Amino acid sequence: MSKMNIEKYISSKTDLSETIRKLIVSTFGVSEANSNRIKDKILDQYFNQFIDTVYALIETSYVDKVYRDSYYHYFSSKLNHYKRDCIRVSLFDGEIREEMFRDSTQLEKLHRKFLGFIVIRPTEPHIIGRSVISPKTKKDRDFNVCVVTIPSTVDCIKFSIEGFPHSSQDTETITCAETTVWAIMEYFSNKYADYRPVLPSRIIETLNKVSSERQVPSKGLNVQQISFAIKEFGFGTRIYSKDQFNDDFEKLLSCYIESGIPLILAVQDAHPRTIGHAMLCVGHSKISDNLIDNLTETIFVDQTVAAKIAAKHISFFDYDSIHKEFIYIDDNHPAFQKAHIDHPTEYYTDPKWHRCKVTHFIAPLYPKIYLEAYEAKSFAIRFLIGGMLPIVDNSELLIRFYLTSSRSYKNDIALNSTVQDDLKIFILETAMPKFIWVAEISSKEMIKAQEANGLIILDATEAKIFWIKPLILGAYNDTIVIFDSQTQQFSQNTLPLQKFKIYTNNLKGF
Amino acid sequence: MTEKISKYQELMSRLRDEDKVTYLDQPRDIEMINDIDKQMEDVRRDFQIKEKNSQISAATVILTA
Numbered sequence A: 001m002s003k004m005n006i007e008k009y010i011s012s013k014t015d016l017s018e019t020i021r022k023l024i025v026s027t028f029g030v031s032e033a034n035s036n037r038i039k040d041k042i043l044d045q046y047f048n049q050f051i052d053t054v055y056a057l058i059e060t061s062y063v064d065k066v067y068r069d070s071y072y073h074y075f076s077s078k079l080n081h082y083k084r085d086c087i088r089v090s091l092f093d094g095e096i097r098e099e100m101f102r103d104s105t106q107l108e109k110l111h112r113k114f115l116g117f118i119v120i121r122p123t124e125p126h127i128i129g130r131s132v133i134s135p136k137t138k139k140d141r142d143f144n145v146c147v148v149t150i151p152s153t154v155d156c157i158k159f160s161i162e163g164f165p166h167s168s169q170d171t172e173t174i175t176c177a178e179t180t181v182w183a184i185m186e187y188f189s190n191k192y193a194d195y196r197p198v199l200p201s202r203i204i205e206t207l208n209k210v211s212s213e214r215q216v217p218s219k220g221l222n223v224q225q226i227s228f229a230i231k232e233f234g235f236g237t238r239i240y241s242k243d244q245f246n247d248d249f250e251k252l253l254s255c256y257i258e259s260g261i262p263l264i265l266a267v268q269d270a271h272p273r274t275i276g277h278a279m280l281c282v283g284h285s286k287i288s289d290n291l292i293d294n295l296t297e298t299i300f301v302d303q304t305v306a307a308k309i310a311a312k313h314i315s316f317f318d319y320d321s322i323h324k325e326f327i328y329i330d331d332n333h334p335a336f337q338k339a340h341i342d343h344p345t346e347y348y349t350d351p352k353w354h355r356c357k358v359t360h361f362i363a364p365l366y367p368k369i370y371l372e373a374y375e376a377k378s379f380a381i382r383f384l385i386g387g388m389l390p391i392v393d394n395s396e397l398l399i400r401f402y403l404t405s406s407r408s409y410k411n412d413i414a415l416n417s418t419v420q421d422d423l424k425i426f427i428l429e430t431a432m433p434k435f436i437w438v439a440e441i442s443s444k445e446m447i448k449a450q451e452a453n454g455l456i457i458l459d460a461t462e463a464k465i466f467w468i469k470p471l472i473l474g475a476y477n478d479t480i481v482i483f484d485s486q487t488q489q490f491s492q493n494t495l496p497l498q499k500f501k502i503y504t505n506n507l508k509g510f
Numbered sequence B: 001m002t003e004k005i006s007k008y009q010e011l012m013s014r015l016r017d018e019d020k021v022t023y024l025d026q027p028r029d030i031e032m033i034n035d036i037d038k039q040m041e042d043v044r045r046d047f048q049i050k051e052k053n054s055q056i057s058a059a060t061v062i063l064t065a
Helices: A013-028 A032-048 A065-073 A098-102 A104-113 A176-191 A200-208 A223-232 A247-258 A289-293 A303-311 A351-355 A373-384 A406-415 A421-428 A444-448 B008-017 B027-058
Strands: A008-012 A054-062 A086-093 A114-120 A128-133 A143-145 A148-154 A157-166 A236-241 A263-268 A276-285 A315-318 A325-329 A337-340 A357-365 A396-405 A435-442 A454-459 A471-476 A479-484 A489-494 B021-023
Touching (some): A008 A013, A013 A032, A013 A086, A065 A128, A086 A104, A104 A114, A114 A148, A114 A157, A148 A176, A176 A276, A200 A223, A223 A263, A223 B027, A236 B027, A247 A373, A247 A396, A289 A444, A357 B027, A373 A454, A373 A471, A373 B027, A396 A406, A406 A421, A406 A435, A421 B008, A489 B008
Antiparallel strands (some): A008 A054, A114 A128, A128 A157, A236 A357, A263 A276, A276 A325, A325 A337, A396 A435, A435 A454, A471 A479
């Protein structure tokens, strides 16, 4: 029997790679030659993207739940000896000292400095395990992303961090496909009580139900299998393919990201198809005035919509068409990579990855969202220009469309001082489902100031799109359309509307 | 003492008194709603085909990298 002590080290960013290299030699038994390759190819690349003021507290003998699961279900059954324990690297912004972790007066300062953690696994060369880092750790953090608060401890002190779960694949129990499923579940289970986290063995066990072959060592998954696993874990998944949705594909993807829903992307190179990769899209770059100025008018394929827009000489812009970069969680790279959706892997150094395109995405929706983005947005646009809201000739309309929980939305409206009182009453005292679709009607100039002057709220649980059933509220110019519970029919109320600040709580900037 | 603090019905009554409420039950409104329905019928049909085909092609994309 042998018991291990926890060894602890404090390191500045400059020495971090080398400290970890030495530790993987001494604790994991990695050879000097291999450790040097890991340092050059993985650790240096990883830490180079961090701000220069990063300090790390490194602890050995760390029991990581994800790696332990893979260890007991797979690695322990192999001839080669794999260690059970990991190394945990906890990151801070600015210098830290040992005594700060034993001084209660210093704790608040430490909590403010905390940037997250990275687990180093004994699975060379793929040693980056479960990690959650704050976007503040990155040199380039000019973006808005989905984040969740994850607890951690550092030197026996409890901390928590806002970030997105990330791990590199070990290529045996988890490849890119399983890693994205794990990360999605880790994100949602820490965010909402409706979901539970899953470990690699559970993902493998779930997929065994629909597989005619063994699942380990993993040979990857197809998009349908990923969707199946996510559905089994409690989501109402939807699959969208580029081939089918064409120009609407990127807009739908953007709409879900604007809704704060992380998406699983399937990425492939064109010819020959040698690369098939799964990664997550979790946010987008901040929207500059320049990007809004460059936004071109939407051309509608639907002739009825196009004719109505043309008849009123409306300039119609779609916020989802803004040519922004998206933010990815890619298990081959550190968290929060940035690239345009038409070149989603342009941050890879290997040029063959530069040919890759997104072929499909999976939206993990709450199971009771029966009205999905394509139909919901189509409905909102047709209602807007359908004549029930007073759109005057030569108007400029910019529509921003997203899904949100009515609880968060009402909370925001209740505290939004720019929303006029009577509109507030209509929104806050109308019964709504758990999730709603919201279309904010604005213009290029107004959206630059994060303002809108119109609103359409739809019931995301209403799959019947006829008789304007999904409509909860529509407001523009001097008219509010709302369901009158007393007469049980929609009423059109004359009420001049003021500009108000848009809702920005779905994604968080740092 | 209990005080009713909801203001929705009060606001609706005020708007009705000021003759600022109309109902979407006039022939013109029905025509507009029917028009939206007709368009949405096409959207739904189009979406269902695209969604099914997306599922079919999803089975052929293998993700390993």
